[in-house]
Amino acid sequence: MDLEKIMNGLEQKHPGEKEYLQAVREVLESIEDVVNENPQFESAGIIERIIEPDRIFSFKVPWVTDDGRVVVNLGYRIQFNNAIGPYKGGLRFHPSVNLSILKFLGFEQIFKNSLTTLPMGGGKGGSDFDPKGKSDAEIMRFCQAFMLELWHSIGPDTDVPAGDIGVGGREIGFLYGMYKKLAREHTGVLTGKGINWGGSLVRPEATGFGAVYFAKEMLATKNDSLKGKIVALSGFGNVAWGAARKATELGAKVVTISGPDGYIYDKDGISGEKIDYLLELRASNQDIVKPYSYEFPNAIFVQGKHPWEVKCDVAMPCATQNELNKEDALALVKNGVMCVAEGANMPSTPEAVEVFHDNKVLFGPGKAVNAGGVATSGLEMSQNSMKINWSAKEVDERLHNIMINIHNACVKNGTESDGYINYVKGANIAGFLKVANAMLDQGIV
Numbered sequence: 001m002d003l004e005k006i007m008n009g010l011e012q013k014h015p016g017e018k019e020y021l022q023a024v025r026e027v028l029e030s031i032e033d034v035v036n037e038n039p040q041f042e043s044a045g046i047i048e049r050i051i052e053p054d055r056i057f058s059f060k061v062p063w064v065t066d067d068g069r070v071v072v073n074l075g076y077r078i079q080f081n082n083a084i085g086p087y088k089g090g091l092r093f094h095p096s097v098n099l100s101i102l103k104f105l106g107f108e109q110i111f112k113n114s115l116t117t118l119p120m121g122g123g124k125g126g127s128d129f130d131p132k133g134k135s136d137a138e139i140m141r142f143c144q145a146f147m148l149e150l151w152h153s154i155g156p157d158t159d160v161p162a163g164d165i166g167v168g169g170r171e172i173g174f175l176y177g178m179y180k181k182l183a184r185e186h187t188g189v190l191t192g193k194g195i196n197w198g199g200s201l202v203r204p205e206a207t208g209f210g211a212v213y214f215a216k217e218m219l220a221t222k223n224d225s226l227k228g229k230i231v232a233l234s235g236f237g238n239v240a241w242g243a244a245r246k247a248t249e250l251g252a253k254v255v256t257i258s259g260p261d262g263y264i265y266d267k268d269g270i271s272g273e274k275i276d277y278l279l280e281l282r283a284s285n286q287d288i289v290k291p292y293s294y295e296f297p298n299a300i301f302v303q304g305k306h307p308w309e310v311k312c313d314v315a316m317p318c319a320t321q322n323e324l325n326k327e328d329a330l331a332l333v334k335n336g337v338m339c340v341a342e343g344a345n346m347p348s349t350p351e352a353v354e355v356f357h358d359n360k361v362l363f364g365p366g367k368a369v370n371a372g373g374v375a376t377s378g379l380e381m382s383q384n385s386m387k388i389n390w391s392a393k394e395v396d397e398r399l400h401n402i403m404i405n406i407h408n409a410c411v412k413n414g415t416e417s418d419g420y421i422n423y424v425k426g427a428n429i430a431g432f433l434k435v436a437n438a439m440l441d442q443g444i445v
Helices: 003-013 018-037 039-043 046-050 099-115 136-153 169-183 203-220 238-249 273-283 291-295 326-334 350-358 372-386 392-414 423-442
Strands: 055-064 070-081 087-093 121-127 159-163 230-233 253-259 262-265 300-303 314-316 339-341 362-364
Touching (some): 003 018, 018 423, 039 046, 039 423, 046 423, 055 099, 070 087, 070 136, 070 159, 087 099, 087 169, 087 372, 099 121, 099 372, 099 423, 121 136, 136 169, 159 372, 203 238, 203 314, 203 339, 203 362, 203 372, 203 392, 238 253, 238 314, 273 291, 326 350, 350 362, 362 423
Parallel strands (some): 230 253, 314 339, 339 362
Antiparallel strands (some): 055 070, 253 262
């Protein structure tokens, strides 16, 4: 495999799509040796086929504001690869959404879903619509207009969207209501549904829970645990909320959360009612964390900064892509960080990852660490298919086992000669091999 030739060709075809190109390069660098050892992959054009999506839908979404103005947003759905199951991946509603970000997310989703061992392919979608500051009625009208265009391209055995940034239970409800009306069927075509109408217990917490379970397994490779550890989190949505809950439950102290306005440092620990307050903050529909410092006066708000300057044992970036850069990584290493586990998708820049690897810090990439969210979406699909509901304990146990298995796959494929576990390499190889072999079996399609 000629990595640079492939990347040069991709850059010429998709100029300026920096997030997508970054994600592809990271995976190809990790799997280069495996591809070269398996000439059948090259003869079947697996790499050339896996790095391009099967199809991309883009469409306008016109909707009407409460005061009668017509607004037009852009909508997308990227069906990337369905070799091992129906396309599966979230919808993101945020002003930053563009084709590059959605292609990077969809590409990552292929390998993340593969790692769960559940039958799910990779997909992603969303819109540049901003739910912040919108009324429930406006969000409903937008979601209905979005689904009006999307519904005929998805289905429980075709493509199963879920939530992502800007798409929570409210949005999923509005999207599903419109799908059900148009398709005239009540099927598991969206995950993250309400508990009363087909949702799974533990789904809102699952990404954060799974990330902490993965971090626990990482520390166990050093005969250590989360008990007594100081944990720094970024973000303040469902992922950070779930991670704070589970980390606290396992004996750690969570001391930071963050938003676009800055970060909160709470030396007393974010636990109990403080964790519940994260949901209130998110439900306020504002991307700010400063009100936390009003609610809990012992906490300090640091404006315009990231929490990675805080001394911690475990760092868990749970906000968005490329939020943790080289300088942040160097600060974490200087302060003695033992473990970095990515709760978000690709939150660390390539230069930051290099710092962690060079300093032999335990580093878990998002496609492995945050796979608990989509894994539990897969469990929701299973419950829908069987028309049953598992208890929270059953779902949590299945999630925990899936995260242990993902960790084991990373260790098996990523342990280097000096004993250091390169989780990036391990996750990419394990995720790739399952998909690549399925593509081989199914011919050139």
